[in-house]
Amino acid sequence: MRTSLDEIRVLEQYIFHQQAPEERLLIEAKAHLDKELAMKVQRQQRAYLLIQNYGREQLKAEIAHVQDQLFTQSKYRRFKEMIVNLFSPKS
Amino acid sequence: MKTSLKMMKNQLKTSEGRETVFLRLYQQCFPDVAKYIHKRGGSLEDTQDVFQDSLVIYYEQVHAGKDIQQEKAYLFAVAKYLWFKRYKTQQEECPMDNLEAMEAMEAVEEYDKAEEGTAFQLWPFLQQAGQKCMQILKSFYYDRLSMEELADRFGYRSTRSATVQKYKCLEKVRDQIKEKALTYEDFVR
Numbered sequence: 001m002r003t004s005l006d007e008i009r010v011l012e013q014y015i016f017h018q019q020a021p022e023e024r025l026l027i028e029a030k031a032h033l034d035k036e037l038a039m040k041v042q043r044q045q046r047a048y049l050l051i052q053n054y055g056r057e058q059l060k061a062e063i064a065h066v067q068d069q070l071f072t073q074s075k076y077r078r079f080k081e082m083i084v085n086l087f088s089p090k091s
Numbered sequence: 092m093k094t095s096l097k098m099m100k101n102q103l104k105t106s107e108g109r110e111t112v113f114l115r116l117y118q119q120c121f122p123d124v125a126k127y128i129h130k131r132g133g134s135l136e137d138t139q140d141v142f143q144d145s146l147v148i149y150y151e152q153v154h155a156g157k158d159i160q161q162e163k164a165y166l167f168a169v170a171k172y173l174w175f176k177r178y179k180t181q182q183e184e185c186p187m188d189n190l191e192a193m194e195a196m197e198a199v200e201e202y203d204k205a206e207e208g209t210a211f212q213l214w215p216f217l218q219q220a221g222q223k224c225m226q227i228l229k230s231f232y233y234d235r236l237s238m239e240e241l242a243d244r245f246g247y248r249s250t251r252s253a254t255v256q257k258y259k260c261l262e263k264v265r266d267q268i269k270e271k272a273l274t275y276e277d278f279v280r
Contacts, residue, residue: 005258047264052205054225055233063143066113083125087135
């Protein structure tokens with residue numbers, strides 16, 4: 001694996017607390033001296049946050065699709081009626 | 092881990108499997124949540140919003156390794172807490188009368204914390220990283236596929252080449268963050 005990818009792997013282990021304490025301390029010391037490395041850690045953390053949000057958005061779209069099926073398809077008519085009746089004002 | 096939970100975890104790894112699980116959970120759990128929210132003056136739309144987020148929380152917790160045995164009770168507790176947190180005034184407090192309620196509260200707080208970092212304005216830039224890259228990253232970090240499953244799904248001959256590709260994609264996203272010089276403020280709505 002090329003050096004930059006290896007660095008990503010090491011920083012990933014650091015971010016997810018998958019290293020031994022001494023390795024962790026080493027990264028912290030390096031990042032203290034090397035601002036670019038510190039920035040890389042920060043950007044990588046943001047990248048994970050982005051991926052999580054991306055995953056969430058995709059999952060929400062899948063859930064919305066399921067909900068849509070339940071409220072539009074005739075095979076789920078009974079389910080829909082039960083829910084809609086619950087919320088309709090009593091006459 | 093109980094076999095049924097393990098089976099469901101596997102089922103949640105594909106979009107077809109997720110559809111089946113979500114359809115089942117909607118039919119089993121949505122009516123009770125709807126009755127609860129309706130009784131407290133909420134609308135059908137409120138219920139749908141709350142239930143959607145409850146399912147996301149449930150999904151994330153299962154993948155994070157939480158051993159949820161009573162899925163119906165768990166989903167109901169999460170939905171109840173979400174409802175109180177989002178729609179009720181502060182004078183009214185959600186009853187924290189059991190372990191499930193406490194766990195639900197923790198899960199919701201965790202979820203909301205990550206939501207604060209939602210970056211809608213970043214979608215166009217993410218699309219530049221490439222759809223395939225984003226799918227690979229999502230499958231590994233969000234859907235928690237193993238390297239074997241990842242290699243298989245995306246057609247890599249070995250887990251090693253899948254691993255290299257995963258890191259390349261991560262590097263791409265990280266580089267774009269640098270390029271755009273994104274600050275924390277860009278991540279919040």
